Amino acid sequence: MTSTLSQRIQQFYDASSGLWEQVWGEHMHHGYYGATGRLRPGGCQAQVDLIEELLAWGQVKSAQHILDVGCGIGGSSLYLADKFGSAATGITLSPVQAARGTARSQGLGLSDRTSFQVADALQMPFAEASFDLVWSLESGEHMPDKAQFLQECCRVLKPGGTLLLATWCHRRCPPDLSVSEQRLLAKIYRVYHLPAVISIEDYEALAAQLPLAGVTTADWSEAVAPFWEDVIASALNPAVLWQILRAGGPTLQGALALRLMAQGYRQGLIRYGLLRGTRV
Numbered sequence: 001m002t003s004t005l006s007q008r009i010q011q012f013y014d015a016s017s018g019l020w021e022q023v024w025g026e027h028m029h030h031g032y033y034g035a036t037g038r039l040r041p042g043g044c045q046a047q048v049d050l051i052e053e054l055l056a057w058g059q060v061k062s063a064q065h066i067l068d069v070g071c072g073i074g075g076s077s078l079y080l081a082d083k084f085g086s087a088a089t090g091i092t093l094s095p096v097q098a099a100r101g102t103a104r105s106q107g108l109g110l111s112d113r114t115s116f117q118v119a120d121a122l123q124m125p126f127a128e129a130s131f132d133l134v135w136s137l138e139s140g141e142h143m144p145d146k147a148q149f150l151q152e153c154c155r156v157l158k159p160g161g162t163l164l165l166a167t168w169c170h171r172r173c174p175p176d177l178s179v180s181e182q183r184l185l186a187k188i189y190r191v192y193h194l195p196a197v198i199s200i201e202d203y204e205a206l207a208a209q210l211p212l213a214g215v216t217t218a219d220w221s222e223a224v225a226p227f228w229e230d231v232i233a234s235a236l237n238p239a240v241l242w243q244i245l246r247a248g249g250p251t252l253q254g255a256l257a258l259r260l261m262a263q264g265y266r267q268g269l270i271r272y273g274l275l276r277g278t279r280v
């Protein structure tokens with residue numbers, strides 16, 4: 001029986017999120033290593049720095065109710081709710097992640113204003129104009145329909161609210177992707193359960209069709225690429241290696257593919273794209 005993309009994404013995160021949290025903490029996204037990638041803040045500080053840099057770039061200084069689209073185990077939702085004293089709702093395809101986000105929120109005393117649920121970003125169970133910040137940190141690459149994804153993010157935003165996202169992209173086209181570039185992407189797609197990714201220029205063109213003002217994009221590939229060296233180094237720690245081997249399946253495949261991402265960045269094929277806009 002073949003499973004759908006959503007099921008594969010769910011199974012991947014259900015199976016691997018516990019180990020990720022144990023080794024790398026609550027943030028399941030790249031770190032920020034300075035604008036040219038030369039800083040080495042150490043541990044998970046680079047990931048916290050990415051959140052802060054993203055807020056500064058997106059000119060977000062406050063929020064009342066945040067939607068964290070593709071929330072993982074709630075790393076950003078809880079960080080932002082605590083920072084802004086706001087409410088936050090996180091959605092993920094993984095019941096394991098939603099349960100862990102809920103437990104972490106209780107542990108941090110934030111459960112009165114944060115919640116986590118299983119929901120599809122392409123069909124969100126929220127009314128129009130529900131949130132004043134829609135935040136998506138590295139979930140866009142999983143979306144099989146990027147236009148629908150942006151449309152949904154925009155629909156649930158209040159007028160004046162901000163959409164802020166960071167996502168894995170491929171390089172600007174043209175020139176068209178070469179056969180070897182397509183092969184490398186296909187391997188990355190298979191292991192990380194991604195449909196085809198697009199360029200940040202493509203995202204910008206899609207956003208231009210939506211009721212968003214001040215749409216801005218950026219490419220932070222240089223600033224985030226060292227993340228993969230850090231992850232590879234920590235995966236080589238014997239205790240971690242043993243746990244990855246024990247987990248097997250998709251977790252092991254994900255670990256074996258770490259070098260593919262490092263290679264993609266080195267070649268300039270994988271790009272780290274940012275997009276912000278204000279709901280009209």
Ligand SMILES: C[S@@+](CC[C@H](N)C(=O)[O-])C[C@H]1O[C@@H](n2cnc3c(N)ncnc32)[C@H](O)[C@@H]1O
Nearest residue numbers: 027028029070071072092093120121137139142
């Ligand atoms: C790489 S993790 C990022 C997690 C989190 N944003 C963070 O930075 O810690 C990708 C997340 O996107 C979620 N995701 C992927 N496709 C989704 C969809 N269609 N609807 C909702 N969540 C989705 C996954 O369940 C997972 O939580």
